[in-house]
Amino acid sequence: MTFESRALAPPPPFPDADRPALFLDFDGTLVEIAEEPHLISVPTHLNESLAALSRRLEGRIAIVSGRAVGNLDEHLDLAAIAAAGSHGGEMRMAGAKSANPLAPIAIEAADAVRVLVGEHEGLMLEEKPYGMAVHYRAAPNAAETVIERLETLAAGHDLAVKRGKMVAELLPRGFNKGAAVHSLMMTEPFEGSLPIFIGDDVTDEDGFAAAAELGGFGILVGPARDTAARYRLEGPKEVYAWLTA
Template sequence: MADILRPPPSDLLDGAALFLDFDGTLVELAEAPDAIRVPGHLRPLLTRLSDRLGGCVAIVSGRAIADLDRHLGPVTLAMSGSHGLELRFADGRLAPLAASGALNAARGEIRRFAEETPGLLVEEKPASIALHFRGAPDRAPQARALFEALARRTGLSVQPGKMVLELRPAGANKGDALATLMGEPAFAGKRPVFVGDDLTDEHAFAAAAELGGAGILVGPARATAARWRLDDVAAVAAWLSNASGGLIA
């Protein structure tokens, strides 16, 4: 049952490969994607974790990789962006981008819809487009209707998240990104541990479990494929810091 999930043990990362969501896991959620505050301890913490785990640490986010780079700066970590549509290995290699030509016309309709209502925010990504409605929650039903209509017309898929909808090609997800990275030589034989907060992280929780690992849900208890749970971003930072053998500055 989701309501009895316990915090992960301190030795869970022994022999593990660590996969981390970004928003709501490493940084607090904000009203807009650009409004987040990246804690000063985060980059040193990620470096310590990578050293501790032999480089087997990856960021797996709904943000575009370029956006992650902008917020994190230069870090030598594998990264997946756009909910599995983008993948960059730790050595800089890029997997082919799963883009769709049908997306271009949809982008214009979504932008026009957002311009009609203050508080709606469009986030452009290389192979998808997202609409954040945290600032105008009353427009959620109309936004869902628009995205579902566009999906039917274009063959694209709707990816829901926390106060956000994303139109994207079908197929790839965060679980696929985790599985691909686990096929890399450096990750071979490791036990995957995925930490995330959103419904979009459920694919990765399931993929980690299938490969002999586990998921850690961040936030309130819910029905989930995760095995463990941490209360919030601060609890994630404290647990990771303890696992890395260091203290948060």
């Protein structure tokens, strides 16, 4: 993956004429990041805005998140919107009742993660259908231990470790947001469109790269950093402004 260190301009006006497809991260992109995942504040207009975008794009919109699809359903109305959860580990097309089943991580590895979290005060475990995320925002001194233990477990169980903002996750190898974009772009109504991936975290870099590979681009949300994205917006408010301009 190529990362470029450069000043990023805001994206050009939303390109209706180019038949765009939107792939949207959730935390840090559509909602502000909270101290714990369940403490997020979802804007009252968000579901209405997503529904309007879906109509405008003829269904070419998907939420691509590290959260499980079932968890996204607790915060959003996704009945008519595709969703890829667990960093691409589960997929549900618009109108479907359930996500495609994928193999969860080994019971032994999951138990080891639970033991790790129990050893350190302040760690928070987020169990997903296809992964185990350890949040260490409240225990930053445990970060090195968490990452080291998860990487050891990954090596022993043919798994992968995804790192994000104050979180590390153990999940099956080969799942990432870029793979989710590639999969969705091979299906209707996304096929043949221009993919735009919007996200804030390092886990979104795979999505930025996939969008670029397929002729589109990525938009980084938040502070500037080395990134595969082509453009940047300051935060969720600026994302809404760009999408609805």
